[in-house]
Amino acid sequence: MENNTTAPFTSYQKFVILILAVTQFTVILDFMVMSPLGDMLMKSLNLKPSAFGFAVSAYAFSAGISGLITAGFADKFDRKKLLLFFYVGFIAGTFFCGLAHSYYVLLAARIITGLFGGVIGSISLAIITDLFSLQQRGRVMGFIQMGFGASQVLGIPIGLYIANAWGWEAPFLMVASLACIVAIVISLKLKPIIQHLALQHNESVFMHLKQTVIKPDYRVGFLATAFLSIGGFMMMPFGSAFAINNLHVTTSQLPVLFMISGISSLIIMPLVGRLSDKTDKFKIFAAATVWLMIICLLYTNLSVTPLWLVIVFNILMMMGILSRMIPSSALTSAVPDMQDRGAFMSINSSLQQIAGGIAAAIAGAIVVQPTKFSPLIHYNWVGYVVVGVCALSIWLIYRVNRIVKRKTAMVAAAKNEPALNTEGI
Structure with a gap:
């Protein structure tokens, strides 16, 4: 049998990767732009860190x-x-965010956006799992996650420039306008994806949900995703406020910081994606997690720092984050059976969002800022919590890795052929 690790993508598969990457770009940008706008929002709307943390959490909880x-x-x-x-x-929700002029209206808009936007990632993952083999998914995840890097290279810097010129509402209107074009392309060019419908049973919606939740292997995947999200989200909401008020990065330098970090991620992601298809995904994840823990401890304890050193730390942190994200996403996508993929990905996405919301709320409760322009206090405590959560995530992804290897071996045995590239899973 041909090893799909080196199999080229078809032209249609390339289109699917591109359109899903652009879709992810808009959704991620809508969520991530809240962090660099954090300092501006807290000053404009006279918010305390806890209130801003709740605004970030509102999206995550509604998405969950x-x-x-x-x-x-x-x-x-x-x-x-x-x-x-x-x-x-x-x-629609993103347009509403751009029309908000008070904290409570913004809160309502973030809830609406989360209700719809939070599900898009899980649907995209289900599409990827349906259309691409496991041995291709590392590369696919690497390209799809480029939406994360592109949001920093293009979206966030442009959004910050627009916000500085026309107010914090303007970036949301920019995202919504771009998303309208993407929706039209999806409607016209993406083919129906219905192979999974032939495997469905006549069980109720509630029973399908229940049957998905009670499977032990699935629960391990859910738990791993939740702890990955807590570790990934906790530092994010106050990243720009920490850079401006503690490290003394200026508002004009902030777009440069995000742009350089984003360019580094665009370079790193395809490399990690290819590497995760050729070698053991868990080993990459574990090494990247240890790396991230070290950088996190150093960064959250910085005081006033030159811009070049802040940029170096952000690049090093991005290397750790992305080298965890890609292999863990590829592994988790292999846990569910085809007939359960949509339900699994939806629940998984829900837990990811809810855990992220909890992380943002906890960070908001830990971080203190006595005045609008004073340094953040206790941001290093957030770093310590992240390190502990990251250590636990290594054990959980190790269990996911064992489940995937067992399933791969069982499928190979059923076909009376050797398991294919199990060391690279």
């Missing part, structure tokens, strides 16, 4: 609730139609 509601019927519809439905809702 939406994912749980969606999970039961996620495998009962054409995945293209589901993607379009939730993406249109996301666009």
